[in-house]
Amino acid sequence: MKRRIFIDSFGALLPEGIAGPSGTRPWDAGQAGPHDVRRDQVLEKPYVNFGKLMLPDKLAFCAAAAALSRYAIADGQTAAVTLGIPAGSLSTDLRFMESVRAGFPGPAVFSATLPSSAIADIAIYFGLKGPNRVVAGNAASGLTALELAVSLLETGKAACALSLSVNAVEAADAAGPLLGPAADRLCRAYAFLLTTMPQPGGLGTEMEASFAAGDNGAAHACDELYFTDLVRLLTAQKSGRVVAASCDVAATLSLLKGP
Numbered sequence: 001m002k003r004r005i006f007i008d009s010f011g012a013l014l015p016e017g018i019a020g021p022s023g024t025r026p027w028d029a030g031q032a033g034p035h036d037v038r039r040d041q042v043l044e045k046p047y048v049n050f051g052k053l054m055l056p057d058k059l060a061f062c063a064a065a066a067a068l069s070r071y072a073i074a075d076g077q078t079a080a081v082t083l084g085i086p087a088g089s090l091s092t093d094l095r096f097m098e099s100v101r102a103g104f105p106g107p108a109v110f111s112a113t114l115p116s117s118a119i120a121d122i123a124i125y126f127g128l129k130g131p132n133r134v135v136a137g138n139a140a141s142g143l144t145a146l147e148l149a150v151s152l153l154e155t156g157k158a159a160c161a162l163s164l165s166v167n168a169v170e171a172a173d174a175a176g177p178l179l180g181p182a183a184d185r186l187c188r189a190y191a192f193l194l195t196t197m198p199q200p201g202g203l204g205t206e207m208e209a210s211f212a213a214g215d216n217g218a219a220h221a222c223d224e225l226y227f228t229d230l231v232r233l234l235t236a237q238k239s240g241r242v243v244a245a246s247c248d249v250a251a252t253l254s255l256l257k258g259p
Contacts, residue, residue, distance in 0.1 A: 002210045003150050007255075008160070008202030009193040011066025012231045013037055013059055015186060019231050020066045021203060034059055034187040035168075042066045049121060052108060055187070056085060056168035060118040061125070063189035064162060068126050071193065071201060073160060076127035080158035081119045082149040083134045084141030084165045086224070118166060130158045140214065140246035141165065142190065142224045147211045147249065153196050160199075165190045165227055190227040205234060208254040214246050226253075 012019040013034035017026040018041055025041070027033065037058070039050040042065040053061060060083065073079050099106040115136040122128065133148045135141045142165020149161035166189045198204030226244035233240045233255050242253045 002208050003154060004206060004208050004256075005150055005153055006195045006198045006202070007192055007205045007207050007234065008195045008199055009067045009071045010203075010231060010234050011042070011063045011068075011191045012227070013063055013066070013187070013189040014228060014231070015188070018042065018062075018066055019235055021070075021234075024235055034062075034189060037062045043069050047125065053121065054117075056115070056118045056166055057121060059168045059187060059189035060085075060164055060166045060191075061121050063164060063166070063191035064122045064126065067162070067191040067193050073126065073128070073193075074199065075159060077129045078159035079126075079128040080130040080149065080152045080161040081123055081128050081132040082145040082152070082161060082163045083115070083119050083132075084143065084145035084163075084224075085115050085118060085134070085136050086138070086141045086167055118168075119164070122162070122164075128162065130161075139248045140224065140244065142227060143211075143244050143246070143249050143251055146192070146209075147251070149192075149194050150209055150211075153194060160193060160195045163192045163194060165224055167224070188224075188228070190224075190231065192230075203234070206256040208256055209251060211249060211251045214248040214250050230255075 009021055015033050017024045018037070027036065035055060039047055042062045050058070116134045119132055119134065123132065131152060133145065135144045135148070138144065145165060146163045149163035152158040152161050168187055168189070195202070226242050229242045230253055233242070239255045244251045244253065
């Protein structure tokens with residue numbers, strides 16, 4: 001079944017730079033990619049907790065900030081958050097275990113050892129008090145999170161929904177056996193603000209989305225690069241279609257018009 005919603009804002013941390021409604025800003029000299037993102041590149045105001053964020057939490061927060069820092073959500077009580085995070089909190093879990101073995105368990109690290117911790121600072125800072133959903137560990141986690149965001153809008157459980165897809169693995173863990181051969185080793189983060197109707201100051205880009213069960217015979221890929229294709233269409237203000245498929249879920253995302 002086809003569903004029609006609107007993308008009112010978006011943000012993304014990509015290997016080539018930081019994308020948002022105003023375009024794509026390349027990484028500064030000395031920055032190697034999303035894991036080097038600074039707070040001032042996505043958020044004008046200081047944020048005291050930023051330096052304490054573990055990598056998944058930092059990438060999720062920065063993608064959200066790129067989408068929301070210049071967008072006013074009318075009612076935070078009805079704003080949902082969904083998150084897809086294929087590798088979960090793997091790197092954070094490993095850092096905590098290292099602190100345990102060293103004899104000094106880190107409470108700050110322990111508090112971030114759940115995949116859902118990546119949405120906590122977003123919800124608090126931006127005042128998003130609606131329902132939230134987290135999908136971790138499966139192929140197309142972000143795509144499933146997007147489908148859940150659309151469902152929350154369709155059922156009236158939220159008036160807007162911030163859908164996030166975050167791949168966050170520290171370089172020290174990228175070659176480890178726990179990820180599996182199909183896992184994405186590059187850090188990326190995407191945020192899409194979805195609404196049932198375009199809001200003042202938003203992009204108002206209409207998207208037609210259809211979701212279906214995945215193909216069990218499909219490759220178990222977790223890179224979710226179809227979101228990069230979607231971001232490029234949004235940045236260029238073009239209509240177009242993005243086809244996404246995995247062993248878990250498949251979707252066709254069509255931008256019907258530019259802003």
